[in-house]
Amino acid sequence: MEHTSLLERILRGIALALVVIFFMFPIVWILMMSFQTNETILRIPPQLVFEPTLANYTALITGKLMTAAGTLDIAFMRNLWNSVFLSVTSVAVALLLGVPAAYAFARHKFRGSEDIAFTLLSFRFAPALLVLLPLTLYFQKLGLANTYIGLIWVYQLICLPLILWIVRGYFEDIPADIEYAYRIAGHSWFATFRKIALPLAGPGIAAAGLLAFIFAWNNFVFALVLASADKQPVTVGALAFITSSGIQYGQISAAIVLSITPTLALALYAQRYLVEGLSLGAVKG
């Protein structure tokens, strides 16, 4: 470590603090808003000291939104569950399909393999809205509109290319000879995939899975167009807070806090393993 003067360290600390404050401010502000009523939120000038209330959270959890115009039913908890279900299932399906495919693309060069891989990636090039219109028509014909299966299927457009391309890179980084050494020692191709390739690419698979989960979780347009109220995730469900009698800032904040919690928890949890896995790495001599 290089030697730094005291002044330098202080300045560096201040700079870091500024960056942290800058990036954390919206989240902290939202957290504070989630414990306030609409009136205190909209007070000018904004107040840092207020009487916290859990009303927003109770409203969300009970599904009864109190507005000036009366009580409104909202399906926030249902939306949250939909988000969890859709994201988890989509990532699981994408991992199940994408990891073996990534392995095949990394290890076997077959006719058109590059083209197929690129086609899968190109799904992410097209603007979602462009794809959605024809897709909606097809889905209505096929009876897939407004079904979980249909949504999970469409979510593969988000998750699959991501997982495929990230994991493929990790597989390519494993020297093929390590797998050959395992195979020649008396193991089948599949055992080699399971015992050597998968564990060595583990951190990469975890990172790709996490990223895919976040993308799926944050998706808005697909679910907006293809799902009706009872299948909607939180991203779309949040629209319900814009009511005829005003925008429910308190509840929106509480909803945001609740809906970032799972991703945040997952990221913090996975981060430990990601770092651990990466430091274990050192595959090459």
Add this chain to the structure above:
Amino acid sequence: MSPSAITISGVDKFYGPIDRGVHAVKNLTMEIAKGEIVALLGSSGCGKTSTLRMIAGFEEVSRGTISVAGRKVHTLPPVRRNVAMAFEGYSLYPPLTVRENMAFALKAARLAKSAVDAKVAHIAKLLEIEDILERYPSSISGGQQQRASLGRALIREANLHLLDEPMGQLEPQLRAVLRGRIKHFIKERGLTAILVTHDQTEANALADRIAVMEGGVLQQFDTPDRIKERPANLFTGTFVGEPPMNVFEAYVGTTDGKISLKLPDGLSLDYDKDAFSGPVRDELLNRQRVVIGVRPYAVRRSKDGVPATVSANQWLGDQTHIAADFAGGSLVLVEHDRTRLELGAPIKVSIDPKNLHVFDQARGDAISHGTELA
């Protein structure tokens, strides 16, 4: 001859489409006896590693067959070929210790733990890696990893042991010691080994027979001595041997009842007709142009020789290498005494016909070695 451990017949390897892709191995046919150590020797890209990987099952055989212990294996997956291999890049499993890496295949073969431990201990002693058995591959040096990888291959009781540049990363002293031990170990157990190397010292020291490859073609497959004494063609002649064989183009003629090999710059090597056997004489006289080759240690300085000019003079501690400008090219001599010659000094060299290798000028095939036909 003992039964064949491996038979390679008519094997071609194309990278890319057959007959249109890169032709890495061309119509290779070899038979290796049980208990034999064979070295595949050649420069990089000569097809030696491709051959090894086809035997192991990591590369498809484009054409031809490979049999191990009498069983056709070239279509079987690696797991069913009963072949052990040490990889050039070591390829140790990162999450396992050196000991676990070595014991790995034995455990897969369901050997008792005590037997595994005994074998690991034995091999570790042989390769001098006892002190790093509990370490992980990422924490040991390249040379240690290479020995661990070699140990992982040697520990197995396979029909065939494939060793890809097994000692490339070792220090010279250790390499010399290990060569002897490994050869002894392989011979003692009657294992069959194929070793890929570009180091001819290693090939000479370890192998019973050497297969010299170039451009995907097997040039010669013979004992180290015969490869040195009777190279099958110009390539083998110049590739094997250190310093390399001196070669010159020559016109064959007769002057005053002598056979003369006319070199550039008006020089000529004249020999009595009787110096060659009848058939060699006929072969030589039948051709206008040949390529002659002579090993550096077979070139002598003598009063009645052909003139040359010293261009370099190096004492290597046990021998002197002298380079001389000769016949429009360069000639290297090896002398075992400490010779001191001024640069530019005139010398006279002579070549005993016994030490003369003659090759076809166009195709490079050997015509004669010394006084005998090739």
